[in-house]
Amino acid sequence: MGAPLPSAAGCVRIQYKGLTQGHPWVNTVFLNSQGPGYLVGDLNALALAAGNAWGSALAACASAATTCNLVEALDISKPDGLLGSSNAQHTGLIVATNPLPVSAAICFSEKVALRWRGGHPRFYLPAPTISEIQNGSTFTSAFVLTANTAADNYLTAMNAISIGGSAHHMVAVRYYSQKAVLASPKVLPIMDITVHTRLDSQRRRLGREVA
DSSP: OOOOOOOOTTEEEEEEEEEETTEEEEEEEEEEOOSSOOOHHHHHHHHHHHHHHHHHTGGGGSBTTEEEEEEEEEEOSSTTOOEEEEOOOEEOOBOOSSBOOTTEEEEEEEEOSOOOSSOOOEEEEEOOBGGGEETTTEEOHHHHHHHHHHHHHHHHHHHTOEETTEEOEEEEEEEEETTEEEEEEEEEEOOEEEEOSBOEEOGGGGOOOOO
Protein backbone atom coordinates (compact mmCIF):
# COMPACT_ATOMS: atom_id res chain seq x y z
CA MET A 1 0.00 0.00 0.00
CA GLY A 2 1.35 3.41 -0.96
CA ALA A 3 1.56 6.48 1.25
CA PRO A 4 -1.76 8.28 1.82
CA LEU A 5 -2.48 11.35 -0.25
CA PRO A 6 -2.19 14.69 1.57
CA SER A 7 -5.32 16.34 2.92
CA ALA A 8 -7.14 18.87 0.74
CA ALA A 9 -8.43 21.77 2.82
CA GLY A 10 -12.22 22.13 2.86
CA CYS A 11 -12.77 19.36 0.30
CA VAL A 12 -15.08 16.38 0.01
CA ARG A 13 -14.63 13.55 -2.47
CA ILE A 14 -17.89 12.51 -4.12
CA GLN A 15 -17.99 9.03 -5.64
CA TYR A 16 -20.88 7.88 -7.79
CA LYS A 17 -21.28 4.10 -8.03
CA GLY A 18 -23.71 2.17 -10.16
CA LEU A 19 -24.30 -0.39 -12.87
CA THR A 20 -24.44 -0.23 -16.64
CA GLN A 21 -25.83 -3.36 -18.27
CA GLY A 22 -25.01 -5.14 -15.02
CA HIS A 23 -21.35 -4.01 -14.94
CA PRO A 24 -20.08 -1.66 -12.22
CA TRP A 25 -18.98 1.90 -12.90
CA VAL A 26 -17.54 4.61 -10.62
CA ASN A 27 -17.09 8.36 -11.09
CA THR A 28 -15.21 10.72 -8.77
CA VAL A 29 -15.66 14.48 -8.44
CA PHE A 30 -14.86 16.96 -5.68
CA LEU A 31 -16.65 19.69 -3.77
CA ASN A 32 -15.15 22.47 -1.66
CA SER A 33 -16.60 24.36 1.27
CA GLN A 34 -15.18 26.85 3.72
CA GLY A 35 -17.50 25.57 6.46
CA PRO A 36 -16.34 24.47 9.93
CA GLY A 37 -16.26 20.73 9.17
CA TYR A 38 -18.57 17.77 8.72
CA LEU A 39 -20.56 15.40 10.86
CA VAL A 40 -21.75 12.12 9.35
CA GLY A 41 -25.25 13.59 8.98
CA ASP A 42 -23.84 16.48 6.93
CA LEU A 43 -22.00 14.06 4.64
CA ASN A 44 -25.13 11.91 4.22
CA ALA A 45 -27.06 15.04 3.19
CA LEU A 46 -24.22 16.04 0.84
CA ALA A 47 -24.23 12.60 -0.79
CA LEU A 48 -28.00 12.78 -1.26
CA ALA A 49 -27.77 16.26 -2.83
CA ALA A 50 -24.94 15.18 -5.16
CA GLY A 51 -26.98 12.14 -6.21
CA ASN A 52 -29.98 14.33 -6.92
CA ALA A 53 -27.75 16.56 -9.08
CA TRP A 54 -26.74 13.47 -11.09
CA GLY A 55 -30.36 12.39 -11.46
CA SER A 56 -31.68 15.81 -12.44
CA ALA A 57 -28.88 16.62 -14.92
CA LEU A 58 -26.53 13.84 -16.06
CA ALA A 59 -29.27 11.20 -16.29
CA ALA A 60 -30.40 13.04 -19.44
CA CYS A 61 -27.37 11.71 -21.34
CA ALA A 62 -27.31 8.20 -19.87
CA SER A 63 -29.28 5.21 -21.09
CA ALA A 64 -31.91 3.42 -19.02
CA ALA A 65 -29.42 0.53 -18.76
CA THR A 66 -27.30 2.79 -16.50
CA THR A 67 -28.19 3.35 -12.86
CA CYS A 68 -26.54 5.29 -10.07
CA ASN A 69 -27.15 3.23 -6.93
CA LEU A 70 -24.80 4.71 -4.35
CA VAL A 71 -23.16 8.06 -3.68
CA GLU A 72 -20.38 8.36 -1.08
CA ALA A 73 -19.11 11.63 0.38
CA LEU A 74 -15.69 11.44 2.07
CA ASP A 75 -14.20 14.35 4.01
CA ILE A 76 -10.66 14.58 2.61
CA SER A 77 -9.74 17.72 4.56
CA LYS A 78 -8.04 15.56 7.21
CA PRO A 79 -6.51 12.07 7.36
CA ASP A 80 -9.36 10.63 9.44
CA GLY A 81 -12.25 12.35 7.66
CA LEU A 82 -15.72 10.87 8.05
CA LEU A 83 -17.74 9.13 5.33
CA GLY A 84 -21.38 9.66 4.44
CA SER A 85 -23.54 8.02 1.80
CA SER A 86 -26.89 7.89 0.02
CA ASN A 87 -28.38 4.89 -1.77
CA ALA A 88 -31.17 6.78 -3.52
CA GLN A 89 -31.31 5.30 -7.03
CA HIS A 90 -31.23 7.30 -10.26
CA THR A 91 -31.66 5.87 -13.77
CA GLY A 92 -30.65 7.17 -17.19
CA LEU A 93 -33.41 8.64 -19.34
CA ILE A 94 -32.43 7.47 -22.84
CA VAL A 95 -34.32 4.38 -24.07
CA ALA A 96 -31.87 1.48 -23.79
CA THR A 97 -32.28 -0.10 -27.23
CA ASN A 98 -29.10 -1.12 -29.13
CA PRO A 99 -26.75 -0.39 -26.21
CA LEU A 100 -23.06 0.26 -26.79
CA PRO A 101 -20.41 -1.97 -25.16
CA VAL A 102 -20.06 -1.39 -21.42
CA SER A 103 -16.52 -0.10 -22.03
CA ALA A 104 -17.87 2.83 -24.11
CA ALA A 105 -17.93 6.15 -22.29
CA ILE A 106 -18.69 9.85 -22.49
CA CYS A 107 -15.77 12.03 -21.36
CA PHE A 108 -16.46 15.38 -19.67
CA SER A 109 -13.62 17.91 -19.32
CA GLU A 110 -13.57 20.20 -16.32
CA LYS A 111 -12.19 23.64 -17.15
CA VAL A 112 -10.00 25.31 -14.50
CA ALA A 113 -7.91 28.51 -14.40
CA LEU A 114 -4.55 26.74 -14.51
CA ARG A 115 -2.56 25.33 -17.39
CA TRP A 116 -0.08 22.46 -17.28
CA ARG A 117 1.20 19.65 -19.43
CA GLY A 118 -0.37 16.24 -19.00
CA GLY A 119 -3.77 15.00 -17.89
CA HIS A 120 -6.41 17.50 -16.92
CA PRO A 121 -9.52 17.18 -14.74
CA ARG A 122 -12.25 15.04 -16.27
CA PHE A 123 -14.87 12.48 -15.41
CA TYR A 124 -16.65 9.76 -17.35
CA LEU A 125 -20.18 8.49 -17.78
CA PRO A 126 -21.23 5.19 -19.38
CA ALA A 127 -22.12 5.89 -23.01
CA PRO A 128 -25.76 5.82 -24.21
CA THR A 129 -26.78 3.81 -27.32
CA ILE A 130 -25.88 3.37 -30.98
CA SER A 131 -28.55 5.93 -31.87
CA GLU A 132 -26.37 8.70 -30.40
CA ILE A 133 -23.32 7.76 -32.55
CA GLN A 134 -22.40 8.80 -36.09
CA ASN A 135 -19.44 7.83 -38.28
CA GLY A 136 -18.68 5.00 -35.88
CA SER A 137 -16.79 7.14 -33.37
CA THR A 138 -18.44 10.51 -32.71
CA PHE A 139 -21.60 11.63 -31.00
CA THR A 140 -24.36 13.23 -33.05
CA SER A 141 -24.64 17.01 -32.85
CA ALA A 142 -28.02 16.64 -31.14
CA PHE A 143 -26.54 14.44 -28.43
CA VAL A 144 -23.55 16.76 -27.93
CA LEU A 145 -26.02 19.58 -27.31
CA THR A 146 -27.93 17.39 -24.84
CA ALA A 147 -24.75 16.37 -23.03
CA ASN A 148 -23.36 19.91 -22.80
CA THR A 149 -26.69 21.16 -21.45
CA ALA A 150 -26.65 18.31 -18.93
CA ALA A 151 -23.09 19.24 -17.91
CA ASP A 152 -24.07 22.90 -17.41
CA ASN A 153 -27.09 21.87 -15.34
CA TYR A 154 -24.97 19.49 -13.29
CA LEU A 155 -22.38 22.15 -12.46
CA THR A 156 -25.13 24.59 -11.52
CA ALA A 157 -26.81 22.00 -9.28
CA MET A 158 -23.57 21.03 -7.55
CA ASN A 159 -22.64 24.67 -6.95
CA ALA A 160 -26.10 25.28 -5.43
CA ILE A 161 -25.61 22.68 -2.67
CA SER A 162 -25.71 24.12 0.83
CA ILE A 163 -25.26 21.84 3.84
CA GLY A 164 -25.22 23.04 7.43
CA GLY A 165 -25.34 26.64 6.26
CA SER A 166 -22.19 26.22 4.16
CA ALA A 167 -22.18 26.73 0.40
CA HIS A 168 -20.33 24.24 -1.77
CA HIS A 169 -18.56 24.61 -5.10
CA MET A 170 -17.35 22.00 -7.55
CA VAL A 171 -13.55 21.83 -7.75
CA ALA A 172 -10.72 19.73 -9.10
CA VAL A 173 -8.05 18.56 -6.66
CA ARG A 174 -4.58 18.31 -8.16
CA TYR A 175 -2.31 16.04 -6.11
CA TYR A 176 0.64 15.70 -8.49
CA SER A 177 3.06 17.98 -10.31
CA GLN A 178 5.92 16.65 -12.45
CA LYS A 179 5.19 13.13 -11.15
CA ALA A 180 5.68 14.20 -7.51
CA VAL A 181 3.03 14.44 -4.81
CA LEU A 182 2.33 18.04 -3.81
CA ALA A 183 2.65 18.77 -0.08
CA SER A 184 -0.52 20.85 -0.34
CA PRO A 185 -2.90 19.81 -3.13
CA LYS A 186 -4.11 22.54 -5.45
CA VAL A 187 -7.86 23.10 -5.12
CA LEU A 188 -9.07 24.51 -8.45
CA PRO A 189 -12.61 25.86 -8.93
CA ILE A 190 -14.31 24.40 -11.99
CA MET A 191 -15.42 27.15 -14.34
CA ASP A 192 -17.10 25.01 -17.00
CA ILE A 193 -17.70 21.39 -18.03
CA THR A 194 -17.75 20.34 -21.68
CA VAL A 195 -18.33 17.00 -23.38
CA HIS A 196 -15.83 15.42 -25.77
CA THR A 197 -17.45 14.86 -29.16
CA ARG A 198 -15.56 11.58 -29.69
CA LEU A 199 -16.75 8.35 -28.12
CA ASP A 200 -14.34 7.39 -25.35
CA SER A 201 -13.69 4.15 -23.47
CA GLN A 202 -13.13 2.74 -20.00
CA ARG A 203 -11.73 -0.70 -20.81
CA ARG A 204 -11.62 -1.87 -17.20
CA ARG A 205 -15.43 -2.10 -17.21
CA LEU A 206 -15.12 -5.14 -19.48
CA GLY A 207 -13.53 -7.13 -16.64
CA ARG A 208 -10.99 -9.92 -16.98
CA GLU A 209 -11.20 -12.34 -19.84
CA VAL A 210 -12.71 -15.68 -18.88
CA ALA A 211 -10.76 -18.65 -20.28
